[in-house]
Amino acid sequence: MASAPRNDDEPTAEVDSQMPPGVVFLLTGLELVEIADSHALEPEFEYDAPHDPFDDLLAAYGMPVNIILESPINKAGRLQAVYVNSGSSNGYYEVKGHAKVPIGPKGFQQMWRELHQSGGVLQQGTEAVAWHENCGIPSLVEGLPANSRKIGVLSGKGRGTDLDTYILAAPSDQTLVFVVGEFANEGIENYIDEYVEVSGYSLAPSVCVGHICCALGKKWNIC
Numbered sequence: 001m002a003s004a005p006r007n008d009d010e011p012t013a014e015v016d017s018q019m020p021p022g023v024v025f026l027l028t029g030l031e032l033v034e035i036a037d038s039h040a041l042e043p044e045f046e047y048d049a050p051h052d053p054f055d056d057l058l059a060a061y062g063m064p065v066n067i068i069l070e071s072p073i074n075k076a077g078r079l080q081a082v083y084v085n086s087g088s089s090n091g092y093y094e095v096k097g098h099a100k101v102p103i104g105p106k107g108f109q110q111m112w113r114e115l116h117q118s119g120g121v122l123q124q125g126t127e128a129v130a131w132h133e134n135c136g137i138p139s140l141v142e143g144l145p146a147n148s149r150k151i152g153v154l155s156g157k158g159r160g161t162d163l164d165t166y167i168l169a170a171p172s173d174q175t176l177v178f179v180v181g182e183f184a185n186e187g188i189e190n191y192i193d194e195y196v197e198v199s200g201y202s203l204a205p206s207v208c209v210g211h212i213c214c215a216l217g218k219k220w221n222i223c
Contacts, residue, residue, distance in 0.1 A: 021175050022078035023216055024144065025068055026092070028085045029182030030205050031060040055109075062108045063206040064180070069097070071213040076222045080175065083140060091136045141191050148175040152183055152195040153212065156202030160195035167215045178212055180205050 079097030
């Protein structure tokens with residue numbers, strides 16, 4: 001796996017070592033691949049004029065993040081973290097799987113505003129940070145468990161291992177890190193270990209995320 005130099009002053013992302021092996025999602029540059037399909041695939045996340053720049057972020061990231069946080073694998077404690085990079089921000093925003101954050105169109109849009117204004121969102125009713133500005137990709141990768149695998153998610157490309165086959169064969173003690181979106185964003189492609197193909201058809205990132213959550217649920221017997 002290729003490596004890249006990192007700034008020693010940059011904070012390192014760390015996944016809780018006390019958590020059981022599970023899954024991490026990196027959602028990167030989704031507005032570059034999802035916006036064109038947002039009107040057809042995700043109408044519940046649309047807003048009327050006048051246009052707000054945060055609407056584009058909402059259309060690209062609202063549904064995928066909601067699917068992940070509301071999935072049985074998160075409720076069962078197997079989601080370690082979700083990292084989001086919008087392509088217009090430096091570094092990734094991090095939300096822990098157990099964090100309770102306001103999800104839904106208005107809640108997600110409110111979170112993004114707060115993130116860009118203050119760099120963090122508190123968990124409702126507490127002083128605990130639920131979602132915060134984290135770091136660049138080198139320190140993020142450095143903070144992942146040593147036995148993790150960084151997996152690029154493809155659809156309609158005709159290459160990569162079949163998703164279901166890959167997940168079923170993955171060691172039970174391995175943390176799976178799925179990279180969904182634009183691989184060239186933030187240089188993440190330099191850290192990907194292998195690729196999986198979700199479908200022979202081109203799918204929106206939100207649909208890919210749903211397939212991954214379902215496949216992991218089957219592997220871990222989570223209904």
